[in-house]
Amino acid sequence: MTKIPAISLRRLSKSFGDLDVLGVMDLDVGRGEFVSILGPSGCGKSTLLSILSGIEEATTGEITIHGAPLNQSGQPFAWMPQNDALLPWRTVVDNVGLGYQVAGRLSKRAARDQARLLLPAFGLEEFSRALPYQLSGGMRQRVALARTIAQGRDMLLLDEPFGALDAITRTELQLWLEQIWGVDRPTVILITHDVREAVLLSDRIYVFSDRPAQIVAEFEVPLDRPRTIEMLAGAQATQLELDLLRALHVGSGDTP
Amino acid sequence: MTIAEGGFRQPLNRVVAPLLMIGVFVGAWEIYARNSSIGDTVLPPFSRVAQAGWADRQSLVANTLPTLREVLVGFVISVIFAFLISILLDVSPRANRAVMPLLIGSQTIPLVVLAPLFVIWFGFGFFPKILLVTLVTFFPIVVGLIDGYASSERDSVTLLRTMGAGTLTVFGLVRLPSAMPGFFTGLRIGITYAVVAAIFAEYAGAVNGLGVYIQGASGSFRTDLVLAGVLVAATLTLVLYALTVLVQRLAIPWYTQSREVSQ
Structure with missing residues (x-):
């Protein structure tokens, strides 16, 4: 591949004092590529x-x-932070508008008008004037994701966006993210510890080891777009899941 | 949730329960004062206090208004001052370390000492009164604001920074709104001290006001009028407190409502 990658890390590492969080790593993400980073909790992905x-x-x-x-x-x-970081005093439409207002340097009113246009795609139209405490966990994540999109950047960094949700809501939101992503195909790095989520959404998956995080494996996801829940039951997906679980296991230092 | 719990959340019961408590207190006072051997100059029954206060209502009102004015002006200055100081202390940790001991120190001087000193320095006029009200009430508001800024969600601040927001934007969009619950807590504490502070200032030397009224009544052994003055002061504080609660409900519904839901 001779194309210049959208994101390229070379010999990157990070320590906090004596604590090595990220080991030395090289990592590339292509333009419009959906890349997941899969790793055990607390390994330094965030x-x-x-x-x-x-x-x-x-x-x-x-x-x-x-x-x-x-x-x-x-x-x-x-x-998009792990905790949704919605401002409790702002309505749904104004929380989404924060992206336009701060990143896009619009006035609060102009940001609100922009945000209103974005709400239908996120299924938030009816809730535009609700306050965060009135929303379910799944709804809150939708608002947070809409706010991320509203920043108008061409690359998204999603930090375990569905980590705190129940299994049913999580699957629903994953399929919905697949749909949203398919529209503009932004470059995405998704942090997750959910193997199925990584398989369902990614083009490519990096598996990280325990701290200090190292890349222990890299997988292409051989599934077509748009992804469906049925694909997860296919032979290719189940084999990949198995490979990922094995790689995670090696990375966490346990011997099976 | 039991029916009784649900019932007490209704607006009617919110008013009825405290009124009932006040009724019990007044009733006990009345019965005790009438049936014990205590004389009226020591503890007149509530009915006599009310009667005497009503008969003297012109003078009572005339003396309540200046006190109310001192309280309101002093309190408004206090809020403005508290905002300015708290912002300064929030943006500069060095200022925080330098100024905070002085602020705490200012709270340790007893009112009994301060009030007459202010009369010596500033005379019998309006100014020493509002100064004392400001001095007494700004501290809880400053502390409420500073704690409030610190309660800002770290992720929200970080998020705005990644969006390219500067210190001022972060302050306006996250830190200041985050501080509003703390601010109103400080406001409620402050307002309960405000009337007492004004009366104290008047006690030390003034032309008129509730403090002057109470002092005069006390000097002529009119215990009934002293207590009438005290009742007016207490009512004034209650009303002002209720007003701050009302303003809070209107200003930060997101906070009040979410707390009622989670209770």
């Missing part, structure tokens, strides 16, 4: 997103965005 979104600085290594260094690339990422 730290990687923090570095990309500029919250933390890498200890060593370099990051390039479309071939240019990250610090000369403005802010190419829209970050």
Whole structure:
């Protein structure tokens, strides 16, 4: 592949004092590619997103965005934190509008008008004036994702967006994310510890080891788009799930 | 949820329950004062206090208004001052370390000492009164605000930073709204001190006001009028407190409502 990757990490590592969180790693994400990072809880996956979104600085290594260094690339990422981080005093439409207002530098009113246009695709139309405490967990994640899209960046960093949801809601939202993603096909890095979620949504999956995180395996997902829940039962998907589970097991240092 | 719990949440019961408590208190006072050997100059029954207060209503009202004015002006200045100080302390940790001991120190000086000093320094006018009200009420508001800023969700602040927000935007969109519940807690504590502070200031030397009224009544052994003045002061505080609660409900419905749901 001679194309310049959208995101490229070279010899990247991160330590907090004596604590090594990310081991030295190389990682590439192509333009419009949906890449998942699968790893055990607390392995430092989220730290990687923090570095990309500029919250933390890498200890060593370099990051390039479309071939240019990250610090000369403005802010190419829209970050969605693990906790939905909705502002409790803002209605649904104004929480979504926060993306337009802050990242897009619009007035609150103009941001609200923009956000209103976005709500139907997220199934939030009827709830536009609801406050976060009135919403279910699944709804809150939809609002948070809409707010992420509203930032208008071409790359999304999703940190375990469905981690706190029940299994039924989670599957529903995964299929829905697949649908939303299919429209514009933004570049996505998804952090998850859910093997099925990674298989269902990704083009490619990196498996991380326990801390300090290392890439222990990399898999292409051989499934067509758009993905359906039935595909998960196919031979290719079940084989991949097995391979992923094995890789996770090796990475966590347990011997079976 | 039992029926009784549900019942007490209804607006009618919210008013009825405290009124009932006040009724019990007044009733006990009345019965005790009438049936014990205590004289009226020591503890007149409630009915006599009410009668005497009503008969003297012109003078009572005339003395309540200046007190109310001191309380309101002092309190407004206190809120403005509290906001300015709290923002300064929030943006600068160094200022926080430097100024906080001074603020705490200002709260340790007894009112009994301060009120006459203010009269010596600033005379018998309006100014020393509002100064005392401000001094007494700003502290809980500042503490409420500072705690409120600190209660901002870290992820929300981080999120705004990744969106490219500067310190001012983060303050306006996250930290300040986060501080509103703490601010209103401080406001409620502050307002309960405000009337007492104004009366204290008047006690030390004033032309008129509830403090002057109570002092005068006390000097002429009119215990009934002293208590009438005290009742007016208590009512004033209750009304002002209720007003702050009302303003809170209107200003931060997201907070009040979500708490009622989770109870």
